[in-house]
Amino acid sequence: AQSVSQHNHHVILSEAASLELGCNYSYGGTVNLFWYVQYPGQHLQLLLKYFSGDPLVKGIKGFEAEFIKSKFSFNLRKPSVQWSDTAEYFCAGGSEGDDKIIFGKGTRLHILP
Amino acid sequence: DAGVTQSPTHLIKTRGQQVTLRCSPKSGHDTVSWYQQALGQGPQFIFQYYEEEERQRGNFPDRFSGHQFPNYSSELNVNALLLGDSALYLCASSLALAGLTDTQYFGPGTRLTVL
Numbered sequence: 001a002q003s004v005s006q007h008n009h010h011v012i013l014s015e016a017a018s019l020e021l022g023c024n025y026s027y028g029g030t031v032n033l034f035w036y037v038q039y040p041g042q043h044l045q046l047l048l049k050y051f052s053g054d055p056l057v058k059g060i061k062g063f064e065a066e067f068i069k070s071k072f073s074f075n076l077r078k079p080s081v082q083w084s085d086t087a088e089y090f091c092a093g094g095s096e097g098d099d100k101i102i103f104g105k106g107t108r109l110h111i112l113p
Numbered sequence: 114d115a116g117v118t119q120s121p122t123h124l125i126k127t128r129g130q131q132v133t134l135r136c137s138p139k140s141g142h143d144t145v146s147w148y149q150q151a152l153g154q155g156p157q158f159i160f161q162y163y164e165e166e167e168r169q170r171g172n173f174p175d176r177f178s179g180h181q182f183p184n185y186s187s188e189l190n191v192n193a194l195l196l197g198d199s200a201l202y203l204c205a206s207s208l209a210l211a212g213l214t215d216t217q218y219f220g221p222g223t224r225l226t227v228l
Contacts, residue, residue, distance in 0.1 A: 101146075101158060103156045
């Protein structure tokens, strides 16, 4: 069955620390992958997406993610976090030709000032 | 450019009642997807509407039904409410031609509480 799993449910970092949030997927065939973010009191919004091409994807606000097919992973990274990155982050995936997107359970990121 | 809007913002119902939630897609979008987000969980896909028809459905019972109107807006109906239906219901819109590679834009959600 198709699934997306996020390893960390709650992460606490200090400002300027580096960030890596794990995401693994279980899909057959061509896969499309996303990271969404939900800032406190705001809507879900897209950070970045991968559907083909360069496996290193750059998104908004300095975030990037790397698609590693052999590891079924799509980890989110940021070299230096800011207090304003405090939010909940969701990894999501879908199969090519299937408009259903499956979300992971989310990771709450808390940045200490 | 109006984004995705949903109404109402909050709703309180009792078990066994029926509820209707509404969604207006982002301007220019023709596809609406509905998600249920329980506390502490990621959004779960309920179904998707395009050209006024249900195009895809997730693992939800028939108590969950929907509708899409000619202006692309959509309704989610839930019958015979259960306590477990308490959740944030999210609507997302996109452009069908772009397929999954297009960005889904999410609304603020409707918080449903079933007592």
